[in-house]
Amino acid sequence: MTTHDVDWIDVGRIVDIPLRGSRVVASPIGDIAVFRAADDAVFALRDRCPHKGGPLSQGIVHEHSVTCPLHNWVISLASGEATGADRGCTPKIPVRLDGDRVMIALPETMAEAAE
Amino acid sequence: MAQKLVIIGNGMAPGRALETLVARAPGQFDITIFNAEPRVNYDRIMLSPVLSGEKSFEDIVIHDDAWYRRHGITLLKGCPVTAIDRAAKTVTGADGTIAPYDKLIVATGSSPIIIPIPGHTLAGVVAYRDLDDVDAMLKAAAIGRHAVVIGGGLLGLEAAAGLKLRGMQVTVLHLMPTLMERQLDPAAGHLLEQAMQKRGIDVICRANTHAILGDTHVTGVRLDDGREILADIVVMAVGIRPNAGLAKASGIEVNRGILVDDRMHTSDPDILALGECAEHGGTCYGLVAPLYEMAKVAAATLIGDASAAYRGSVTATKLKVTGIDLFSAGDFADRKGREEIVLRDPARGVYKRLVIEGERLVGAVLYGDTGDGAWFFDLIKGDKPIGSLRDMLIFGPAFQGGAVLPPTAAVAALSDDTEICGCNGVCKGDILAAIADKGLTTLAGVRAHTKASASCGTCTGKVEALLAHALGGAYEKRTVEPVCLCTDLGHDDVRRAIREGKLKSTHAVMQALSWKSSCGCAKCRPAINYYLLCQWPDEYRDDSRSRFVNERLHANIQKDGTYSVVPRLWGGVTSPKELRAIADVADKFNIPTVKVTGGQRIDLLGVRKEDLPGVWADLNAAGMVSGHAYAKGLRTVKTCVGSEWCRFGTQDSTGLGIKLERYLWGSWSPAKVKLAVSGCPRNCAEATCKDIGVVCVESGFEIHYAGAAGLHIQGTIVLAKVATEDECVEVIAALLQLYREDGRYLERIYKWMARVGHEGVVAKVVDDVEGRKALVQRFEFSQVFAQVDPWAERVAGLDAHEFAPLAVIPFSEAAE
Structure with a gap:
């Protein structure tokens, strides 16, 4: 994906997401979990565990992973992939920081994929 | 008559010299210390943990005021020395004090270098x-x-x-x-x-x-x-610069630091110098190990022990930043005639550099993987030709001789003066001597006699390997299940470190115990959070980010991401007013399912996350509080109707249940705790399959514990029989506190009992009356901070962000 076909949407300040935590952005493609790791790195994933759809935004964030609250699957924040012996992937959402603002993008392909 | 000893400076080096002096020659000296800092002696190495909040000043004090008093030492705080008069043998303090000496120790330390750029004198x-x-x-x-x-x-x-x-x-x-x-x-x-x-x-x-x-x-x-x-x-x-000015002004020979010989004498035979202000063999030292060696020699010199000599030190150092492993030892500067062996593995973030001069290893730098540090440090200190080791040297001891050395052989290869326990400064030789002299066979024995591995516990593996090495087949290693993949330590090791090391934050625990990950994982973080809360109920603040969602949101997450809400119904008793409020809440928030639970309560299922504060506010308004149906803590106290209504009832089981629930709710425990009180041995409240149960009889109360009725089914065993309700409540509180302090995270009471043994529990909460009262006292102290209704806190706005989305993106924006 090149940047010119992406519309970045300002969803708020990074400081409004707790450290080692997550907030939800409600969107037309469903809830998006925006994570802030201990090192201030920001990630965004669909708020659905690839296993049984658990809300990843409610899991414990550790390093660059989150543990799903329903059945303890550990999902990589960077790739959306399940780690360890589990297999599955949660769609990644493009995210970047502009100063202290968190920007995410909902490409059309994503919107279609969500249908 | 005692000789007059004056010491200028009260840092770590003279502190250690004093310890040796008062131990080896009590009363031989009349000691006066001039300290420029307005306080007692403290551990300067630990300033970084004080800065990061992992320790307080009190934690790093080495000698408190009482120590000086006990040893009859005069400590002049905030009193720098302005002059030494060598002819008159006196020193003069800034306040005009003139102290005569027979022997003088100069330990003025060093000063940080301040670069004289514009603005260097500004505040800040x-x-x-x-x-x-x-x-x-x-x-x-x-x-x-x-x-x-x-x-x-x-x-x-x-x-x-x-x-x-x-x-x-x-x-x-x-x-x-x-x-x-x-x-x-x-x-x-x-x-x-x-x-x-x-x-x-x-x-x-x-x-x-x-x-x-x-x-x-x-x-x-x-x-x-x-x-x-x-x-x-x-x-x-x-950088630092030795403080040699005072000595220089008095005519003592000074180069960069104050020149000292192998016995720590300066050019004036009645004056010794040690620590960072001293220069020995052309080197000034700034690390603690050499300063301590100097201190020992200086003390020996003062009491006339001519055998001690300081020959210079090879130093090793470690960067104390969590998750970054960096170790360096010896002299690793580039110099003619030196060669290097370097191993680099960027993918693993590992770097190792060995510096070799002639046939000898003189320096080592390890980054990323510092496990072989002690071995290399030993080789450097040993100063022996490395010969044929050279080819494989950089791969560490595991690769020497072609086979991987088991840990026992690895410790066997260490020299006797290799330090095993860094916290307490215990060397291999000390540990082996203690094992032989005291006939020690267990880790606990070694800890008790040498203090090795008794503080942070990081060296536990090495101490065990030493036991195995010393005892051979006679040593049965204890097997420890690590807390998680972030550490090799078990739950008990972590708890001991929190208690003994006075660790008061998750970060401090991970730092002190060399956690392998930078911020833990979903297994260890909740466990550490609990251990800290249990140990420091008044000081530690709960870390909500280390809580499983149910405990963070005071409700149970369901498979569709909605939550269930359970208010407390004390002892299973409710009223028309409470029932009406529950019904109103269910209507108002469209709660799809209302169900009676197995613990005599009412569960509201299918509550949307954003509705939680509203549901709680309405229940609070009707006088109801959180039932902690989500908590690793007290859940319900199930009761039967007892003597108030039942024709068989022997005691007021309902009343006792309510009393217990009101007394015990709030404090966190390793796992959930369910209680029941039955009014007679017919046991309608099913008390004999609970974590803690009471069965009332005519003559009093049978206290049961360690039952289970889940994945595992197990009847309780009787802990004690008591005559009064008050005793019953006291024994149960003591039992719960012992379990809180001793149980491993997620270990239910029945598993804990199986591990520690029924007899031990009886001894502590039934037989030892004093001990029982102390347990109850600690429990009640913890309750002061824990009995806060979490719902009310949230209704009042605590962490309100949990319930609202960060942003809502409407359809139109996404469609652009």
Whole structure:
């Protein structure tokens, strides 16, 4: 994906997401979990565990992973992939920081994929 | 008559010398200390943990006022010495005190170097040297946002990490092209720089500070290239300089430091010098190990023991920043005639460099994987030709001789003076001697007699290997299940470290126990959070980010992401008013399912997350509080109707149940705790399959415990039989507290009992009456902080962000 076909949407300040935590952005493609790791790195994933759809935004964030609250699957924040012996992937959402603002993008392909 | 001994300086080196003196020659000296700092002797190495908040000043005091009093030592605090008169054999203090001496120790230490650039005298420019500096940094962190650390060496990086943990935006300015260039080559310096950046610390190398900006207080820093960086505080950590001025002024021979011989004599035979102000064999030392060696020799010299001699030290050092492993030992400077062996594995973030001179290993730098540090350090100190080891040397002891050495052989290969326990300074020889002399066969025995591995516990594996080495087949290793993949330590090891090491934050635990991950995982974080809460109920603040969602949101997550809400119905008793409120809440928030639980309560299922505060507010308004149906803590106390209604009832089981529930709710425990009280042995409340149960009989109360009725089914066993309700409540509170202090995280009471043994529990909560009262007291202390209704807190607005989305993106915007 090149940047010119992406519309970045300002969803708020990074400081409004707790450290080692997550907030939800409600969107037309469903809830998006925006994570802030201990090192201030920001990630965004669909708020659905690839296993049984658990809300990843409610899991414990550790390093660059989150543990799903329903059945303890550990999902990589960077790739959306399940780690360890589990297999599955949660769609990644493009995210970047502009100063202290968190920007995410909902490409059309994503919107279609969500249908 | 006692000789007069005067000591100038009260740092760690003279502190250690004093310890040796009072132990080996009590009463031989009449001792006076002049201390320029206005306080007692403390552990300067631990300033970084004080800065980062992992320890308090009290935790790092080595000798308190009582210690000086006990040993009859006069300590003059805040009293620097202005002159030494060698002819009259007196020293003069700044307050005019004149103290005569027979023997004098100069231990004036060193001063941090402050670069005299414009602005260096502004308020907010500090060194990193003593407690006053740390206080200044903490004050700045409390009000300011930005910190600049000048100097990317060990001390500077530790200061930067500490300030970052205090929530500041930190920039490290380093003059050289890479960090720690004295220890690391450029590639390794880059690895370190990346690791610091990953922790959110900005690093600028080749940064020549032009000026410190500000009118009266620091506001920023300007570099030579014109860049300006905001700063509310500037920390200079660019090196130290021995304080030799006082000695020089009195005519003692001085080079860079005060010149001393092998017995720590200066050029004046009645004056000794030691510590950072001393220069021995052309070297001034700034690390604690050599200073302690000097202190021992100086003490021996003073009491006339001619056998002690200081021959210089080979030093090793470790960077104390969590998740970054860096070890260096010996002399690793580039010099003619030296060769290097370097191993680099960028994918694993590992770098190792060995410096060899002739046939000898003289220096080692390990980054990323420091496990072989002690072995290399030993080789350096041993000063023997490495010969054929050379080819495989860099791979460490595991590869010598072609086979991987088991841990026992690895410790067997260490020399007797290798330090095993860094916390308590215990060497291999001390441990082997204790095993032989005292006939020790267990880890606990070694801990009791030598203190090795009794503080942080990091060296537990080595101590066990030593036991195995010494006892051969006679030693049965205890098997420890690690808490998780982030550590090799078990739950009990972690708890002991929290207690003994006075660790008061998750970060401090991970730092002290060398956690392998930078911020733990979903297994260890909740466990550590619980252990800290249990140990320091008044000081530790719960870390909600280390809580499973149910405990964070005081409700149980369901498979569709909605929640269930369970209010307390004390003892299973409710009223029309409460039932009406529950019905109204269910209507108002469209709660799809209302169900009676197995624990005599009412469960509202299918509540949307954003409705939780509203549901709680309405239930609160009707006088109901959280039932903690989600908690690793007291859940329900199930009761039967007892003597009030039942024709068989022997006691008021309902009343006792309510009393227990009101007394016990609140404090966290290792796992959930369910209670029941039955009014007679017919046991309608099913008390004999609960964690704790009471079965009332005519003559009193049978207290049961360690039952289970889940995955595992097990009847309780009887803990005690008591005559009164008050005794019953006391025994149960003591039992719960013992379990809280001793149970491993997620270990239910029945499993805990199976592990520690029924007899041990009876001895502590039934037989030992004093001990029982102490347990109850600790439980009640914990309750002071724990009996707060979490719902009310949330209704009042605590962490309200949990319930609202960060943003809502409407359809139109997404469609663009």
